[in-house]
Amino acid sequence: MKMFLSRSVGMCVAAALVVASGCQKSSDVASVGDTDAGAPQSAYIVDLEPTGAMPVGEAREKSEDGQEVTLVGLIGGSSEPFVDGLAAFTIVDPKVPYCAADEGCPTPWDYCCHTDQVADNIATIKIVDESGSPVAQDARELLGVKELSTVVIKGKAKRDDQGNLSVATSEVFVRPGA
Template structure:
């Protein structure tokens, strides 16, 4: 009887403990997928000439101008568009959360520490076919991309009267030196400041002022 009570009590306690620990932390590298056969046509084997960063490109580019632009994939919790080959590209001068020492943000590609700077430092990339139609496969599956990867886009710019720039991409070069994002914690959690950006060290980095002052190991354009 005593053994039975102990056994049943243990079951209840263990069940309770598992029930309360639904948010298990992970710290695993994201697996970058392989491009599809269709997507491989868009991938370039070498960098297509001198590339501009996103911010200067947005300022200088004219509508319908051919451009080569470099940036990192991100800018929101979900920088992709489901079922369409389109994604947001952010200027490399902005610091993702992974660039801030000790930051534990589980979705570092949303640049949540510099959200006020994002509108002027982001552009949308649409991968288009020979007819200029947006490819109807998600960019991740099509090109094997992942968040925070550095990519060089060759294409044509579309600029509207409000200053929004969209790149119609014909070729994409993926910087092999930047493997992209690292998944941390529960990426599906509420990102409306659901975490407190605790740092491992006691550095007093001001997130709002955080910008990458070096190229962070990324190749020069």
């Protein structure tokens, strides 16, 4: 009987701890899409989606070098959209369809079924620290993202001579379930 009571009390205490730990404020929990509960919390993840986001293709047409922009896109554009050793990756305009599962593509995020549309609808995203230096950590770990995650970023546009768009940012919102 003593053993039964001690187990019952132990189970009640454990249940109370589980319930209490689930009562966090939403601001205490990072929004990192479809990652597990042990996902990293990062100073670069914002809890609220920035307003006024434009798709990547539109931003490529309208944004100027040095301009503050807010973009939405899916991580992808090549078979390896992440830059090793840096918090940098490419995103593609949501209007560009990635390869469907029934097309048998092992890497749908490379848009191999629609490569002609990618060039005008892709941007490079670089996570930077407060001094503007690139963050030397894998973006997958830093942000809890993966290929085809939908992100909304706010940052400073940079154009090169070929018209390619990159954005330096310290604010990333990862859409849940993306």
